[in-house]
Structures are given as structure tokens and as C-alpha cells.
Amino acid sequence: xxxxxxxxxxEIGDAxxxxxxxxxxxxxxxxxxxxxxxxxxxHVDIDFAHDAGLDDVIAQGMLVMAWMGRALTxxxxxxxxxxxxxxxxxxxxxxxxxxxxxxxxEKMSGDGEPRVRVAIEARDQRGELKATGDALIAxxx
Amino acid sequence: MxxxxxxxxxxxxxxxxxxxxxxxxFAQAIGETDPVYTDEAAAxxxxxxxxxxxxxxxxxxxxxxPDPYGWFDDLGIDLPKVLHGEQRFVYHRLAHAGxxxxxxxxxxxxxxxxxxLLDFVVQDNVITNQRDERVAEFRRTLVIRHx
Numbered sequence: 001x002x003x004x005x006x007x008x009x010x011e012i013g014d015a016x017x018x019x020x021x022x023x024x025x026x027x028x029x030x031x032x033x034x035x036x037x038x039x040x041x042x043h044v045d046i047d048f049a050h051d052a053g054l055d056d057v058i059a060q061g062m063l064v065m066a067w068m069g070r071a072l073t074x075x076x077x078x079x080x081x082x083x084x085x086x087x088x089x090x091x092x093x094x095x096x097x098x099x100x101x102x103x104x105x106e107k108m109s110g111d112g113e114p115r116v117r118v119a120i121e122a123r124d125q126r127g128e129l130k131a132t133g134d135a136l137i138a139x140x141x
Numbered sequence: 142m143x144x145x146x147x148x149x150x151x152x153x154x155x156x157x158x159x160x161x162x163x164x165x166x167f168a169q170a171i172g173e174t175d176p177v178y179t180d181e182a183a184a185x186x187x188x189x190x191x192x193x194x195x196x197x198x199x200x201x202x203x204x205x206x207p208d209p210y211g212w213f214d215d216l217g218i219d220l221p222k223v224l225h226g227e228q229r230f231v232y233h234r235l236a237h238a239g240x241x242x243x244x245x246x247x248x249x250x251x252x253x254x255x256x257x258l259l260d261f262v263v264q265d266n267v268i269t270n271q272r273d274e275r276v277a278e279f280r281r282t283l284v285i286r287h288x
Contacts, residue, residue: 021172028170035163035170036201037209042221052221061225062200066171069196073175077187078235084196085229 005076007107007114007139016102016118019071023097023125024059032063059092064131068120071100076137082115086133096124105134113138143251143260143285147216152246155206161238164192167201184237191238196230199268199277203244216248218262218285226261227282233275241271249280260285 022028029043038060041048049057065086072081092098099122106117120133161181168178176183177193184192194202203209213220236242250263262283268276 031166031170035166036198037204038201039204039209040220040223042223048221062197062228063171065228066195066197070171070173073196078193078196081196081232083229083231085227087227088225091224 005116005139007116007141010104010107010116010139012104012107014104016071016075016104018102019067019074019100021067021098021100024092024094026057026094029057029059029063029094032060032066036060036062038062054091056094059094059096061086061088061092061131064088064092064098064122065133067098068100068102068122068131068133071102071120072118072135072137075102076139080138081135082110082138083136084133085135086120086131088131090128090130092124092130096130098122098124098130102135110136114141115139142253142257143216143218143262145251147248148251150212150216150248152206152212154243154245155203156241156243157202157205159194159202159236159238159240159242161192164194164198164238167195167198171195189235189237194236194238194240196232197228199230199236199242199266199279200228200281202242203246203266203268203279206244212246212248216262218260218283222286224284224286225281226284228279230277230279232277234270236268236270236276240276242276243269245269258287260287 033044043060102118102120105119118135122131165179177187245267249265264281266279
């Protein structure tokens, strides 16, 4: 974990270190299926994906969100995260290699504590936006 | 269009115990390398009573209910047509391995877009621990594709 982001020292526009994810593999999707308990076959069964009108299986949105979460917990203790939301924009496919970027977009105080809002983006190797998100994080003064 | 009478639909309350091995498996599946999430000693050294539940895993725990897609059948939702649109968590306190978490799930909104080509389903979940403390809430927004 980073040696302490502090509210007084961060500026709007500061970027957190990006989280570089390995290319999506079918094994990765199968492991996430089992570990997450989300057994939706759309992510692991190509026959089901075809029947659903897709060319191939697609990654679980919540796998992408888990990666976005890792970009946060790599920098702040998880207990400091007050809110975390994501909107999924495009399907993530086998072979896609995502990078999660997090940027401080707001400094404020809330419930009596210094906080920042962080915007998060997940993009693939072509720069296509897969998901956007935001998190509300408490920082020491 | 899903019948708006299902706004307010609640799934049966579901309680599950957070298992240590499952947290390790999840950490592996998402490529987590921080030992706080896999190593009991590292978690304790960081001030946790046991391995913490990572930020998005609450969603997964809710899907451990006996029939996680049962509510789709009740609302007439066809699983192959479902995409995840949005997901949001609000956190009040951490949960750890060994905690027993209760999930109360309610459909809070149903609406259509693009002239009925897309149905949106919004479901809220409230998570409470074995001490009746509010741990987190999450809101899941699903998109059902027609045509």
C-alpha cells in the first residue's frame, strides 16, 4: 500500500498508479465464475453465448469492477472506501487487456471527515472504454 | 416490459457465512496480490480480525443464495438477455471471514428505454452482520435486451 495519500497533499487531477490487468482468458472467466458464485453461463459457455446472440463469451462485468477496486485498494486501506460505483459501457471479450485508471476529481469533507472523489476508467488495449466508475474515499488530513 | 407491479418485490432473506477459503479463491480469480486478502497473519498485522471481504465480493455472497436467479423467473426475465448495467456499493464497516451476513433484496425500480428495446431492473440489497450492524448496501442495475 502506498505510504499514505493525505487530503492536504492531493490535488484535483492527480492520477493514482494505473492497474494493468493481464489479457482476459477463458480460464480467468471460469475461475471467476467459480470463485464469485455467479454461474451465469454467458461468461463460460460459448454455446449459451451463441444462443444469446453473441459471437463468444464475454467477461463478467463484476470481474472488471473487481479490477477497478484493486486499483483503489492498492492505494488506500479498504476501510477508507465509503462508496464505489461502476457503469458498464462495452462488453469485455477474451483477449482484451484492460488498464484501470483512477484520478482524483473532487476534494471535500463529508460526515466530518476529509474525503476525495476518485473517477475510475477501465479501457482495453485499443483504448475502448469498458467501464467508468467513481469512489468516495476518506483520507487522513 | 416487465410488469411494474414487481416494484417492491423482495427475495427471501438470505444469510451466509463468509468462508476464508472462498475469499482466497476470489483473490486468486481477480489477480489480487495484496497478502491482506489471502494471508491470515498479514490481515491481522494490518488490524483485521481475519481476512477482509473485498469491495465487490458482497455482490458474490448474495449470489450464494439457493436459487440466485429465481427472481428472474418470477419477474419473467430471460437470463441470456441480461447484461449488467450499473453497480454501486455504499460501505459502513468491513466484514471478515467468519462473519454471518444477511442479505435483504428488493426490486426498487423497473423502466424501459429505446421504445421498449431495453428493460431496466434496479434491485437494492441491504447487508447486515451477525451483530445486526449495517455493513453495506448495494444497488444492481440490470439491462434486458429485447430484439
